[in-house]
Amino acid sequence: MMETTLKQASRMNRESFKAFVDEHIVPHANRFDREEQLPFSLIANMAAEGYLGATISPQYGGLGLSMGVLGELNEEMGRGCSSVRSLLTVHGMASLAIERFGTEEQKLRWLPRMAGGEVIGAFGLSEASAGTDTKAIETTATATADGYVLNGGKKWITFGQIADLFLIFAKLDGQHTAFLVPRTASGFSVKPLHGILGTTASMIAELTLEECVVDREALLGSAGLGVPYIAMSCLDYGRYTIAWGCVGMMQACLDDCIRYTSERKAFGTFLKEQQLIQKMITEMVVNTKAARKLCEHAGRLKDEGDVDALMETWTAKYFASTSATKAANDAVQIHGANGCSRDYSVQRYLRDAKVMEIIEGTTQMHEIVIATNAYQSVQ
Incomplete structure (x- = not known):
């Protein structure tokens, strides 16, 4: 019941x-x-x-x-x-x-x-010279009598153009530390970034912190918790939501292709009747279902507080993101010249899917982590 x-x-x-x-x-x-x-x-x-x-x-x-x-x-x-x-x-x-x-x-x-949506939050970890290597961040924080002064910059900050509150990671006495920095902080500025390959409406920005002054209450957690605890916890959450988003993108590819191939004819027959088209549709169906099951499994483990949830999230994001790229690539192929037109959504899916293979850990980083875990599990 x-x-x-x-x-x-x-x-x-x-x-x-x-x-x-x-x-x-x-x-x-x-x-x-x-x-x-x-x-x-x-x-x-x-x-x-x-x-x-x-x-x-x-x-x-x-x-x-x-x-x-x-x-x-x-x-x-x-x-x-x-x-x-x-x-x-x-x-x-x-x-x-x-x-x-x-x-x-x-x-x-x-x-x-x-x-309530009065404050929009953003995640400020990546820098021009620090992406996957999160420990390479160069932004610094210096303690003062009243708070902290931050200096440095952040790049590729999703919704940085409109966010009101930024979770900024900086080195405080050499220790990776997290700070809550309001947009209105003195010495804080935002530069919009345009012409991104995919997720173009995510209003990405570059942040500059030049003698940026924040109060004592800006410190989140304690010194040294920034990357190993706070950032990693956030990235795990991000990985999980991206994996699910990729499942949705694959479903969109499938829905669009089913509709298109049921209406479009070539050589006197509907595209859906051609076996090579059916093969691509079959792969979309199976991979979408498989990715959804991996995400459901990761989510169930998270709700149960299972320690394996972290690794299963890596697995789900890897499969979902790579499968989304394949599904979107096939969707464009199925749509032919129309697939390259901005009048059809499949070209957007392909650009967006490629971004999913980069953010919250590249495909290659996922392969390293998953393979390393596999070797360790049998030792």
């Missing part, structure tokens, strides 16, 4: 998420891509639905969704637009860090406003 109730609740959640995406995102996603921005009206609608507080506990005004339901939300958002899903990811990373590592004062100051 309980299992049936949970399945019914899950179906209701997914139907609600799907309805929102079909109304507010799918019809406009290609325009978001062309304009390289999300409208504030959409963000307001997401906040009104509670989506910006998806990971935040109800005591701070959030939905407090389980990892399983959170995955379903990110799948639907990914089906509609990867840039929209990216907003959920980075905003969730920032709020997650505050709830897990912040003081009660920090939680009360920021989380209710983040849950």
